[in-house]
Amino acid sequence: MSIPESNRGQKKSNVSLAEIAGEAGVSRMTASRVLRGADGYSVKTRDKVLEVAGRLGYVPNRIAAALGSEASNSLVAIALPTLGRELYSQILEGLENKLASVGYQPIVGVVGYDDDTEFKWLNSALAWRPCGLVVTGRPRSAANQALLSSLTVPVMQLWNLKADTDDGLASTHLRVGIDHFEAGRQMGDYLSSRYRGKAGYVGVRQADTVLGQDRLSGFESGYGASAETLFLNDRSSFYAGYYGAEQLLSANPAIRVLYFLDDNMAVGALMFCQAKGIKIPGDVAIAGFGGLDIGSVMPATLTTTRVRRLRVGKQAAENLIKRVTGVPVPLVQDIGVDLEKGETA
Amino acid sequence: MSIPESNRGQKKSNVSLAEIAGEAGVSRMTASRVLRGADGYSVKTRDKVLEVAGRLGYVPNRIAAALGSEASNSLVAIALPTLGRELYSQILEGLENKLASVGYQPIVGVVGYDDDTEFKWLNSALAWRPCGLVVTGRPRSAANQALLSSLTVPVMQLWNLKADTDDGLASTHLRVGIDHFEAGRQMGDYLSSRYRGKAGYVGVRQADTVLGQDRLSGFESGYGASAETLFLNDRSSFYAGYYGAEQLLSANPAIRVLYFLDDNMAVGALMFCQAKGIKIPGDVAIAGFGGLDIGSVMPATLTTTRVRRLRVGKQAAENLIKRVTGVPVPLVQDIGVDLEKGETA
DNA sequence: TGCGCTTACGTTACCGGTAACGCTCAATTT
DNA sequence: AAATTGAGCGTTACCGGTAACGTAAGCGCA
Incomplete structure (x- = not known):
């Protein structure tokens, strides 16, 4: 032959x-x-x-190998809500880096915040019998909860640490991410130490899901007062922040502190204020979340919560692989955040 | 625990x-x-x-199905240079959208600009016998050229359209993207119609690869003069643009027009000029590339070349799948770009 | 010399599907 | 009435690996 x-x-x-x-x-x-x-x-x-x-x-031929011995599948299925922004794409980069370094391959799906899309994706991804699954933690439909709970392969829940959010993940599922309530609380606390007066918050809602609710709750708790809120039916973007700031400030001129879903929006708001001659932080203090690069070159450096996104991905991959290979690993791992005291607040 | x-x-x-x-x-x-x-x-x-x-x-069980009939593998292997920035992550989002909608699954790899990493990734991805392969067009080592050329599955070359760059892709390989030389030429041409004087360009070099060379060539051709260039050994970033502008302008105070590898850098430069009291476009005109969202909320809207990144991904996936399924498809497809005449130039 | 233990392989039986082909039987054609 | 057809379904033989088990040769040792 x-x-x-x-x-x-x-x-x-x-x-x-x-x-x-x-x-x-x-x-x-x-x-x-x-x-x-x-x-x-x-x-x-x-x-x-x-x-x-x-x-x-x-x-x-890994296909044959995987068929031959159930255990030798080196595929990891990863479902992300979106990819276009820095957050999840950098998390994915971290995931991929780590997975590739130990011989695993990621199958990627972008499922948005829609349960039905996620359900369909899960089914087609599971058809490849991945040895592990990565999803982001969030409230889920009963069907998706049931599906995720019935799996025998390890499931890693990204980004959201809180177990008691109704995300339908069994207690055996792994978690790597940050405590969003605490991140918001920290920021609220910091701002309340420097400013008094009404607080405002601009976020977004996608497919009936309000993003970043835990951070908002934490923020209000830390700031010691509830905030005027505005939820845009849009993706987070610079423009959404620009527009959101305009709306919220004109409806509530008394607002002294503005908190945003993320840095994209905070930067947009900063631009709005700059364009309108609103003094930052003299008239209004602005804070974001995420620690995107853009924040550091702004005329006023952005006050924000820095998150090591690559690190979240790498750690998630590492813990998942450990679980897959039978190495003991903590169920929940907090990557932690850093409060970045910039010039906007 | x-x-x-x-x-x-x-x-x-x-x-x-x-x-x-x-x-x-x-x-x-x-x-x-x-x-x-x-x-x-x-x-x-x-x-x-x-x-x-x-x-x-x-x-x-798709693994069994794929083993049973060589043709039924629905995996598409996608190699991207990076994921952390908007460009490739949005292209990936487009790819995934389209692939998922027709029942295919992407296997993703981040291979940077390093031939060795790419070679290793290609081998491990090919072990899954994907029905198609997506890479970005760029100069390649002989080994990688040989590997890509020896494949019998369709290969899609993203982003770079030019066939004569020494990218080692056989003429049967598909291409979807834009003509970077033309995009640069267009911008150079536009700027030369409005400004006279020395031009400058700031780009980056990664793993000995100068990114965006074709655009620079096109720019110089369109502008009608060669540019003072600065290549940073870094990733493109806001800060790189900030720093690059500082360096290049202090070394060449006569520069009247500044062109950048991408919008991230152009925005950084804009911030630098704003911080230093350099008038835009009065003293220096600034142009970027990419059409990132940030450009539209800047105090002065950015002059740039808008590229439909999602579209590039979707079209690439569509053409690849057509080729996979035997539907006739153009070898090369130009997505085209739009010159965005902003206020910075 | 015979017994057990290793080392270095070979054999067999799958894994969970699919392609190719074959068979049956009722409906249609000649 | 015999021949032809094709819809509907079953059988067989893989695809390219791996697990489990078998075995022959070499070696130490009682």
Whole structure:
């Protein structure tokens, strides 16, 4: 079964274990052992097999391997609400970095905040029998809760740490992220130490889901007063912040402190105030969340909560893989945040 | 806190075709036909099989399907240089949207601009026998060129349209993206119609690769003069633009027009100029590339080249899938760009 | 010399699907 | 009435690996 001389180096994906074995004069099983780095072969055999595999350009077939032994699937399914903004795309970068470094491959899905989309995606992703699943923590429909709870593969819940939000994840599911209530509380606390007066908050709502509710609650708790709120039916964006600030401030001129869902919006608001001659932080103090790069080059550096997004992804991947491979790992891991005291508040 | 052996539970998805078939009183093959939507069964049989599959919560095993028929792999491997910034993450979002809508799954890899990383990733991704491959067009090492050229699955080259850049992609490979030379030329042309004087350009270099070279060439061609250039060994960022503008302007005070690798950097430069009291566009005109959202809320709207990033991804996925399924498709497709005449130039 | 233990393999039986082909039987054609 | 057809379904043989088990040769040791 040797490959004709003329075919060398072509059609890589046609080279199978059987061909390697034939060329090397051993059984398929022996070739398999050598190529997997299992033991049970002599140095001579190993060298011969590796030589042939290298010469023929053998690429192992993970599909067959995965079918053959249920345990050897190295696919990790990752569902993210969105990718277009820095937050989740950097988390994904962290996830991918770590996964790739230990030989795993991510299957990625963008499922928004819609239960139905998520449900469908989960089903098609599970058809690949991933060895692990990554989702973001959030309230879920009963169907999705049931599906996630019925799984035997490890599930990692990203970003949201709180277990008591009704996210339908069983207590065996892993969590890596931050405590959003605490992040909001910290910011509210800091602002209340420097300013008095009415607080305002601008966030967004997507598919009937209000994003960042825990942070808002924490903020109000820390600030010691409830905030005037405005929820835009939109994605978070610079423009949403610009527009939101305009709306909220004109409706509530007494607002002294403005908190935002994230830095994109806070920067937009900053631009709005700058355009309108509203003094920051003299007239209105502004705070965001996330610690995006843009904050650091603004005319006034943004007061925000810095989150190590790459780190969240890496740690999530690491813990998930540990669980997959049977290494003990903490159920919940808090990455923590840093309050960035900028010039806008 | 750690739960070592919780992996041991019952497998939810061990419902196999055989069980469905048994329950429904038909052969595996018939159940397979029904579940795949192939033909060759009666309405009665179909209803029975579907009922059983629904009741037992059958999730098809794509791994087995892919092994069984070489053609049925619905995995698409996607290699991106980075994910943290808006550009590639939005392209990925577009890719994923389209792929998911037609039942395909993306396997994602972040390979930077390093040939070795890309080579390793390609090999591990190919082990999943994807039905298509997406990479970004750029100069490649001989090994990577050879690998890509030896493949029998369709390859989609993203972003860079030019065929004559030494990217090692065979002429059968698909391309979707924009003409970067033309985009630069257009901008240079526009700026030369409004300003005279020395031009400057700030870009970045990563892993010995100068990014956006074609745009720079086009820009110089359109502007009618070569530019003072500065290449930072860094990722593109607001801060890089801030710093780059500072460096280049102090070294060449005569610069009248500043062009940047992308909008992130242009915005950073804008901030620098604003901080230093340099009038825009009175003293220096600034132009970026990409059309990021941030540009539209700046105190002065950014002059830039708008690119529909989501569209690039969607179209790339669409063309690739067409090729995979044998539908005729243009080899090269230009998404086009729009010159955005803002207030900074 | 015979017994057990290793080492280094080979054999067999799957994993869960699908392609290819074959069979049956009722409806239609000749 | 015999021949032809095709819808509907079953059988067989894989796909390319891996787990589990079997076995022959070599070695130490009683």
